[in-house]
Amino acid sequence: MPVSRGRKPKKNKKPARTPKAPVLEPTALPDWMPESIENVLDEAAVLLKAEAPRELDQATASLLGAELHRALRGENGGLDFDLFFEAVVLAAANAEPRLELWLLLQGMSAIAPPGFESFVRTSASRLRKALRSEVLPEWPRLAAKVKATGDVWELQDGYGTRLGVLAAYGYPGDTTSTIYLFEVDTSWIPRLSGGGVFDSLDQAAAAWRERFGGTAAPEPITDPGRLDGLVNRSLDILGDESRVTLDNWYRAERRYLTLDSALKNRGLRLPPSHSYFTDIDPMVMTEPFNAWHLEKFGNEPDDLVVEDLAAEWMEGIVPATWFAVSPDRLDHVRSLIGDWPDDTIRPAAQALLPTWVRWLGERAGLPSALVEGLVTEVAK
Known part of the structure; x- marks a missing residue:
């Protein structure tokens, strides 16, 4: 097999967050954090409107997400969102005791990142004692006890590169359940x-x-291996996250962990975390593409060009989606190929890409209008 050339080496992504133990000593904070912490504490009064665990969960997630989004838009450094979470807990626990700050800590307990749960509960308990003259409701403490039932479904977009995982959750003493929707982009x-x-x-x-779009109904998941994209989603901050993504930055991770536990209780195990940048075999895609090309055009393209294109296409993405093509995936791949060294491989791969896209679109059974749209876009 020819040795691939032209592609830039990529660093190995670490999909799993490493839990860290919070520290109670004062920490030097990035410039954006003090103002954001003050904003959260000042706006915490909105939590007084919550009347049930779900409402408190949602309001807390939105309160923190607003500041994460503000920090991201402001071209700030030190975007350590775990540190921000820790600093908000410390600030709320050490501020003048107020009911809304106790509610804030209860809400944060419900969405705490791995390794922070005990820290938040301890801080909430300290604040509760400081508010001993107040009559505090019991229901806010249920927010942190949300559990997955183990019932889970999936949806995909028409291109097959966006995954929707729908999981059922409930609170103690509540016979009704809610559905949490994880949206996972597997374009790259x-x-x-x-x-x-x-x-x-x-x-x-x-x-x-x-x-x-689409009309598909959610399909029950009986094989946890189908959740590979959810398990191995990147936890890196890329800088273009939307407000809705940041509203769920902490909560999605917590909901994922409770889903994992619920599935294990049913004897089901999610696939292990792993890298998509190793053990790539381009022949998985080059052989069927060459066969299609020979049948359609009567010849086979250059082996080296096809191999490099296939390897670039496959690296970093969920294997189950290797043969999916979408506008977002094309944007990623075109950008990567554009960074290849200026030799004969790069322009040849760029010239072959429209044909590659047509093959994938037809293979996936996409409507002809979508296939032609993708081909036209990539040929520009």
């Missing part, structure tokens, strides 16, 4: 692209279809 490195809580499966599915 899988990443969270959104999320939200809904009253029913139908409501969650309707929200998905409103965003991504």
Whole structure:
């Protein structure tokens, strides 16, 4: 097999967050954090409107997400969102005791990142004691006890590169369940692209279809291996995250962990975390492409060009989606190929890309209008 050339080496992504133990000592904070912490504490009064665990969960996630989004838009350095979470907890615990700050800590306990749960609960307990003259409701403490039932479904967009995972959750003593929707973009490195809580499966599915189109109904998942993209989503901050993604930055991770536990209780195990940048065999795609090219055009393209194109296409993406093509995936791949060294491989790969896209579109059974649109776009 020819040795691939022209592609730039890529660093190995680490999909799993490493839990860290919070520290109580004062920490030097990036410039953006003090103002954001003050904003959260000042706006915490909005939590007084919550009347149920789900409402508190949602309001807290939105309160923190607004500041994460503000920091991202402001070209700030030190975008350590775990540190920000820790600093907000410390600030709320050490501020003048107020009911809304206790509610804030209860809400943060419900969405705490791995390794922070005990820290937040301890801080909330300290604040509760400081508010001993107040009559505090019991229901806010249920927010942190949300559990997945183990019932889970999936949806895909028409291109097959966006995954919707719909999982049922409930609170202690509540016979009704809610649906949490994980939106995962697998166009390239899988990443969270959104999320939200809904009253029913139908409501969650309707929200998905409103965003991504289609008429498909959610399919129950009995094989956890289908959730590979959710398991291995990147936790890196890329800088273009939407507000809805940042509203769910902490909550999605917490909901994922409870889903993992629920599936294990049913004897089901999610696939292990791993890198999509190793053990790539381009022949998985080059052989069927060459066979199609020979049948359609009567010849086979240059082996080296096809191999490099296939390897670039496959690296970093969920293997189950290798043969999917979408506008977002094309944007990623075109950008990567554009960075190849200026030799004979790069222009040849760029010239071959429209044919590659047509093959994938036809192979996936996409409507002809979508295939032609993709081919036309990539040929520009």
